[in-house]
Amino acid sequence: MAHDREVVQEILDKALADGRTSLSAPEAKLVADAYGIPTPGEALATSGDEAATFSSEIGFPVVLKIVSPDILHKTDAGGVVVGVDSEDAAREAYDRILANAKAYQADADITGVQVQKMLVTGGDVQEVIVGAVTDPAFGKVVAFGLGGVLVEVLKDITFRLAPTTHDEAMSMVNGIGAAEILNGVRGAQAVDKEALTGIITGLSDLVNDFPQFSEVDLNPVLAGPDGATAVDVRIIVDREGGQEPVRFTQDEILASMNRIMKPKAIAVIGASNEDGKIGNSVMKNLINGGYRGSIFPINPKSDTVLDLPAYKSITDVPDDVDVAVFAVPAKFVAGALEQCGEKGVAGAILIPSGFAETGDQELQDEVVAVARKHGVRILGPNIYGYYYTPENLCATFCTPYDVKGSVALSSQSGGIGMAILGFSRSSKMGVSSIVGVGNKADIDEDDLLTFFESDDNTQLIAMHLEDLKDGRSFAEVASRVSQKKPVIVLKAGRTDMGARAASSHTGALAGNDKVYDDILKQSGVIRAPGLGHLLEFARGVPKLPTPKGENVLIITGAGGSGVLLSDAVVDNGMTLMDMPEDLAAKFDEYIPPFGASGNPVDITGGEPPSTYRNTIALGLEDDRIHSLILGYWHTIVTPPMVFAKLVAEVVEEYRAKGIEKPVVASLSGDVEVEEASTYLYERGVVAYPYNTELPVDVLGAKYRWARNAGTLGN
DSSP states (O other), X not given: OOOOXXXXXXXXXXXXXXXXSBOOHHHHHHHHHHTTOOOOOEEEESSHHHHHHHHHHHOSSEEEEEEOTTOOOTTTTTOEEEEEOSHHHHHHHHHHHHHHHHHHOTXXXXXXXXXEEOOOOBTTBEEEEEEEEEETXXXXXXXXXXXXXXXXXXXXXXXXXXXXXXXXXXXXXXXXXXXXXXXXXXXXXXXXXXXXXXXXXXXXXXXXXXXXXXXXXXXXXXXXXXXXXXXXXXXXXXXXXXXXXXXXXXXXXXXXXXXXXXXXXXXEETOOSSXXXXXXXXHHHHHHTTOOSEEEEEOTTOSEETTEEOBSSGGGOSXXXXXXXXXXXXXXXXXXXXXXXXXXXXXXXXXXXXXXXGTOHHHHHHHHHXXXXXXXXXXXXXXXXXXXXXXXXXXXXXXXXXXXXXXXXXXXXXXXXXXXHHHHHHTTOOEEEEEEOTTOXXXXXXXXXXXXXXXXTOSEEEEEESOOTTHHHHXXXXXXXXXXXXXXXXXXXXXXXXXXXXXXXXXXXXXXXXXXXXXXXXXXXXXXXXXXXXXXXXXXXXXXXXXXXXXXXXXXXXXXHHHHHHHHHXXXXXXXXXXXXXXXXXXXXXXXXXXXXXXXXXXXXXXXXXXXXXXXXXXXXXXXXXXXEEEEEOOSSSOHHHHHXXXXXXXXXXXXXXXXXXXXXXXXXXXXXXXXXXXXXXXXXXXXXXXXXXXXXXXXXXXHHHHHHTXXXX
């Protein structure tokens, strides 16, 4: 619907001119009206007699509320009286509210008392909250959840980026834990969800059009079968709310990132002949790693470094230079970066620490300003460097790495980066790239996503991050990239350290991780709960073919494993297939009488290899089954490697027929199951020893990506 922006602009301009940080209740109502947000009938009384007259005209019962720019939390100040049912009661309530307000804050500027129609709650009417807040990472986000007293107790609330579409708003209404209450329980009628989505999208448009509204609370919103009404509207104003971070276009990002990731020439500023120096380690890794481009050591005190001609300054290098790797103390970076700018370098890889991470934000800002002036993109500072295996590029002081693959990984932490490297080598996963981002003074995750999206050598992107510098940009890029390639994120700092200081319920409830969780999900990102899962998802998801449907079948030789595997399927939001009678009869032909042909299919322990082979083949053959989970129990009758080889053979047999389904396996038994699991993994069956959750978690990650990308069933 059309919104009256002129009315809102006039109200905002007046509030800013007055130096206020909030709108009055009457102003907030006018703003709500301008954006199609229903509110109750009301009037502003400045005397007890006016309160009585307005109450009678509006119709009893009414609610009286203090109106003061200095009192935001009205209830705390004794500034709210409900259930006023007569003119005398209105006069008494008016006087009581003013007395309470003066006692609460003697110098408070009191505009008057708002008289508002009291709406009936209970029965078919439910209290919800709709709000908006300015998140430090994501900017404007909207919120929806249960309202009233429940909002603080249950914290059942969900978030989306603003502006929010109708479908996204409806997903919020249906996405809270207590959504069933809104559908009507114990004889109550369902609330008007379209009315709620209209309020959510109206509020979303409001804060998108007027970013100076830093927090908006509609709490409670009373929703019933015939509509929804915002009973209380609170709007916080921030003059600086409209500031946007510096952003580069996709073409600008690719122009720089292609030169950084595929450089023809690299200079090492601070290159050294001395073992143990970072500049020496970087040089050795570039040379010994097989990098095929030109390497230019920069060292004003040496003529050669590791038998290569050295230059006193990068400006002395006779050829063009794409990348400069910095291995000098922080205090020398800005000056050397000026010279890089003069040289036309595309990327500066800042390994040194001693910037914002140690409290020296000023030095980091100075370096960024120099880079911006010359159009140089910065990776870091405070990083281990980066690897790009298709170019044999190892621009780091850490251990070299040359196991090539299709997974790109990044980390904000050096220690996590080395864990990524070690796991990649140990598991033979292979990577296209490992990148440290450190302080993210400039290049961050959305720059990397933009490059890896277009990189034919990369098929999956996995990222460890502690924060997002520009979460909105990341969400926009991730939404696009995740349609093509899985994006997996490990967001550190999941625990609730307490709500930040806020002037609204929405602000207090916008705990950092909840916003991250909802918006990463909105963006199609697969969120890993821990480092192990990040790495296993990165390793396993590309191994699995995309499922053609939701039906998951478990075949197990151990009943206990079957129960745990079933729990893991449900925990991952997947569907355990309802076993059709005809298919159960087919399974019965292969399993013993004391087995079970339900789901899980329990073939029981002690069965020979043929039982495993036949049941797995049937699971692959029947097109109603879309994914298989295998639970193996170690017996001498069917030893681990016998099981592994028969599974690999039957899976390959059906692949040759054009039948490709995700198959994961959990192997329980003695130490031989470790070798068997490795054997299976190398042949495209994601398998783990001693673990019933992890194989299902990897399958669940594949399903989440396929649903988001729209490839499920294709």
